[in-house]
Amino acid sequence: MNIIKKISVLQKLALGFKQKRKTIGFVPTMGFLHEGHLSLIRKARKENDIVIVSIFVNPVQFGPNEDFKIYPRNIKKDISLSRPLCDILFMPSREQMYPKEFSTFARVKGLSDHLCGCSRKNHFTGVATVVCKLFNIVLPDNVYFGQKDFQQAVIIARMIKDLNFALHLKVLPIVREKDGLAMSSRNVFLSRQERKDAVVLFQALKSAQRLVANNVKDSAKIIKMLQDFISHKESARVDYIKIVDKTTLESIKRVGKEALLALAVYVGNVRLIDNVVLKAKNEK
Numbered sequence: 116m117n118i119i120k121k122i123s124v125l126q127k128l129a130l131g132f133k134q135k136r137k138t139i140g141f142v143p144t145m146g147f148l149h150e151g152h153l154s155l156i157r158k159a160r161k162e163n164d165i166v167i168v169s170i171f172v173n174p175v176q177f178g179p180n181e182d183f184k185i186y187p188r189n190i191k192k193d194i195s196l197s198r199p200l201c202d203i204l205f206m207p208s209r210e211q212m213y214p215k216e217f218s219t220f221a222r223v224k225g226l227s228d229h230l231c232g233c234s235r236k237n238h239f240t241g242v243a244t245v246v247c248k249l250f251n252i253v254l255p256d257n258v259y260f261g262q263k264d265f266q267q268a269v270i271i272a273r274m275i276k277d278l279n280f281a282l283h284l285k286v287l288p289i290v291r292e293k294d295g296l297a298m299s300s301r302n303v304f305l306s307r308q309e310r311k312d313a314v315v316l317f318q319a320l321k322s323a324q325r326l327v328a329n330n331v332k333d334s335a336k337i338i339k340m341l342q343d344f345i346s347h348k349e350s351a352r353v354d355y356i357k358i359v360d361k362t363t364l365e366s367i368k369r370v371g372k373e374a375l376l377a378l379a380v381y382v383g384n385v386r387l388i389d390n391v392v393l394k395a396k397n398e399k
């Protein structure tokens with residue numbers, strides 16, 4: 116595995132791979148790798164000649180009161196986890212990615228304002244901008260994202276179409292801990308008690324699926340029940356619970372054939388997100 120820190124070096128290598136008709140699979144991450152990230156990297160390994168993983172904690176996608184400074188980092192462990200699976204680990208510095216005069220941003224209108232966009236104002240502009248830059252540096256044929264960040268995947272899909280990136284987007288299922296908690300780099304911030312309480316997110320999603328299976332389709336009713344359920348945990352505070360259309364991310368009043376149930380919940384000071392697709396029977 117080759118560790119590269121300079122944009123120009125990686126771009127040149129990527130162009131070389133293209134000339135040799137080698138396919139490039141790309142997995143962008145913020146590091147502190149876990150099984151969720153590794154599931155994407157393994158899939159990329161299976162489907163491409165060359166696998167490139169990036170680790171970059173992107174300052175532009177964090178708000179002023181968010182956890183950029185304390186975001187978990189463990190480069191040594193990340194290198195040892197990715198070494199057997201990838202060809203190139205790209206770890207650019209902040210200065211490489213955002214030189215002083217940097218002034219161009221990619222904003223995906225509409226989609227960025229729903230769900231997490233309500234409480235994290237410029238977050239998705241930061242995400243779209245860094246992903247756009249990374250696509251231009253890595254020149255991938257296939258890119259791998261997790262359904263864990265469902266809204267992010269929808270926004271990137273829109274950007275790929277709108278800006279005519281010639282690549283395929285693959286969105287892979289959420290990898291969970293044994294008790295159902297979605298794997299996340301931020302889980303490390305949870306105290307022992309908070310870690311136990313955090314399973315409430317998954318339990319809430321599961322209970323919503325049961326409600327829908329039992330023909331409860333009214334979004335407000337489902338959301339109210341989940342809110343009550345989550346508020347029983349002392350350490351949990353709901354940021355949002357929403358039932359939305361999977362493609363527009365706009366709220367829907369009634370669960371039709373398929374809908375996305377997405378939530379963000381603070382457990383202690385840690386903001387966790389999770390989601391599930393609700394499927395109603397006998398619906399078109």
Ligand code: AMP
Pocket residue numbers: 143144145146150151152154155259260261262263264287288289290291297298299300
């Ligand atoms: P991050 O490092 O958190 O920015 O995540 C990098 C990529 O890994 C994103 O596409 C995430 O959606 C994906 N990812 C993070 N957690 C999980 C998970 N538990 N299961 C599947 N994919 C995940």
